[in-house]
Amino acid sequence: xxxxxxxxxxxxxxxxxxxxxxxxxxxxxxxxxxxxxxxxxxxxxxxxxxxxxxxxxxxxxxxxxxxxxxxxxxxxxxxxxxxx
Numbered sequence: 001x002x003x004x005x006x007x008x009x010x011x012x013x014x015x016x017x018x019x020x021x022x023x024x025x026x027x028x029x030x031x032x033x034x035x036x037x038x039x040x041x042x043x044x045x046x047x048x049x050x051x052x053x054x055x056x057x058x059x060x061x062x063x064x065x066x067x068x069x070x071x072x073x074x075x076x077x078x079x080x081x082x083x084x
């Protein structure tokens with residue numbers, strides 16, 4: 001996992017086994033299951049600290065304005081910042 005001294009903390013919903021990132025948000029309450037009411041059993045909420053340049057595109061993942069082509073592409077971009 002890359003160490004980012006200056007960056008943005010995000011909560012992200014991922015599927016680790018399929019390497020998909022569904023959504024990310026920097027809201028304090030985004031670390032709770034209540035914030036993501038439609039979580040599947042194979043999804044988990046993780047905390048990421050990413051560079052500023054990556055935070056915006058990850059926050060837009062899963063919206064109509066998403067930057068990445070799909071959740072697999074978003075996961076690949078975030079993977080260096082995902083811990084074990």
